[in-house]
Amino acid sequence: MYAVTLAADAAAGFDETKGVAGETVRVVAEDPLAAIVGSVPLEVFGEAPLRRNLEDLDWLAATARAHDVVVAAVVGRAAAVPLRLATVFLDDERVRELLRDQRPALEAALVLVSGRTEWGVKVYGDRGALTAAVAEARAAGEGSARGAGTAYLARRRAQLSAQETVENDAAQRAETIHSRLTRRAAAGRRQATTDPALSGRRDWMVLNGTYLVDNDRSGDFAATVEALGNEFPGIRLELTGPWPPYSFAGVEREPL
Numbered sequence: 208m209y210a211v212t213l214a215a216d217a218a219a220g221f222d223e224t225k226g227v228a229g230e231t232v233r234v235v236a237e238d239p240l241a242a243i244v245g246s247v248p249l250e251v252f253g254e255a256p257l258r259r260n261l262e263d264l265d266w267l268a269a270t271a272r273a274h275d276v277v278v279a280a281v282v283g284r285a286a287a288v289p290l291r292l293a294t295v296f297l298d299d300e301r302v303r304e305l306l307r308d309q310r311p312a313l314e315a316a317l318v319l320v321s322g323r324t325e326w327g328v329k330v331y332g333d334r335g336a337l338t339a340a341v342a343e344a345r346a347a348g349e350g351s352a353r354g355a356g357t358a359y360l361a362r363r364r365a366q367l368s369a370q371e372t373v374e375n376d377a378a379q380r381a382e383t384i385h386s387r388l389t390r391r392a393a394a395g396r397r398q399a400t401t402d403p404a405l406s407g408r409r410d411w412m413v414l415n416g417t418y419l420v421d422n423d424r425s426g427d428f429a430a431t432v433e434a435l436g437n438e439f440p441g442i443r444l445e446l447t448g449p450w451p452p453y454s455f456a457g458v459e460r461e462p463l
Contacts, residue, residue: 208242208243208244208290208294208295208296208302209226209232209242209243209244209245209274209277209278209281209289209290209294210242210243210277210278210281210282210287210288210289210290210451211240211241211242211243211287211288211290211306211313211316211317212240212241212243212281212284212285212286212287212288212317213239213240213241213285213286213317214234214236214237214238214239214240214241215239216241216284216285216286216287217234217236217241217243217281217285218234220233220234221233221234221243221277221280221281224276224277224280225273225276225277226245226247226273226274226277227245227247227252227270227273227274227277228245228247228248228251228252230245230246230247231245232244232245232277232280233245233246235299235302235303235306237302237303237306237307239314240306240310240313240314241306242302242305242306243277243281243287244296244299244302245277247295252293252295253295257293257295261293270292270293271292274292274293275451278451279451282451282452286317286318286320286321286322287317287320287451288313288316288317288320288452288455288456289451289452289453289456290456291453291456316455316456319393319394319419319452319455320419320452320455322421322422322423323393323419323420323421323422323452324419324420324422324425324448324449324450324451324452325417325418325419325420325448325449325450325451325452325453325454325455326392326417326418326420326425326428326446326447326448326449326450327415327416327417327418327446327447327448327450328384328388328414328416328417328418328432328444328445328446328447329401329412329414329415329416329444329445329447330380330381330384330412330413330414330415330416330442330443330444330445331410331411331412331413331442331443331444331445332373332377332380332411332412332413332441332442332443333411333441333442333443334373334411334441335441336440336441337373337376337377337380337440337441337442339440339441377411377413377442378413380413380439380442381413381414384414384416384435384439384442384444385397385414385416387431387435388416388418388428388431388432388435389418391418391420391424391427391428391431392418392419392420392428393419393420393421394418394419394455395416395417395418395419396416396417396418396454396455397414397415397416398415398416398417398454399415400412400413400414400415401415413442417453417454417455419452419454419455420449422449425449429446432444432446
């Protein structure tokens with residue numbers, strides 16, 4: 208199962224779109240909703256083989272790309288709620304059951320994502336630069352200190368304090384950034400920070416946020432990201448997108 212949209216928007220079908228197993232994608236309708244699905248072999252996508260395949264990074268990458276092609280085709284046509292990779296149901300009736308049981312949540316999700324796309328913002332901290340910036344701000348706050356020796360001691364105390372609290376300082380900045388970005392979006396969510404073993408990067412990630420942004424405000428959102436990056440020394444923001452709104456799908460029940 209790839210995505211959910213309104214049945215009226217899926218009426219034309221997706222006969223030219225191929226899915227993760229090279230299958231022709233089709234529509235399973237349960238008015239007023241429709242699921243975009245494809246029939247795949249259980250020897251590849253059944254519970255046990257799928258668990259093994261998901262550990263094969265080459266297979267996972269190729270399958271994820273094929274899944275995204277289908278989702279992009281649906282999202283490009285109308286408001287749609289994308290489902291995560293490898294959401295597998297045993298038959299069409301179980302898909303229809305999901306559409307019935309989750310109808311209120313899915314309809315609300317479709318309203319939420321209409322005219323909007325998802326953007327990702329990853330925030331990285333530079334421990335040395337962040338410690339120095341915090342120490343400088345704290346030392347400046349002790350402006351009543353007199354004499355060169357006293358000023359030196361104030362800077363030294365501030366440096367030691369900043370080294371001890373750098374994790375908390377980074378967390379506070381990440382929370383401020385997330386709050387301000389969420390105010391510029393229709394919705395925002397904090398995701399788990401990426402495992403360096405999977406990302407191939409050793410950067411210190413302090414925030415992994417996803418934000419649902421009005422299409423006509425994406426430029427304003429990007430400008431806010433850039434401004435926040437300039438505002439906080441020792442902090443670097445990385446903007447990615449636009450993406451289909453995976454983080455705001457609203458499907459709660461596990462597939463069958």
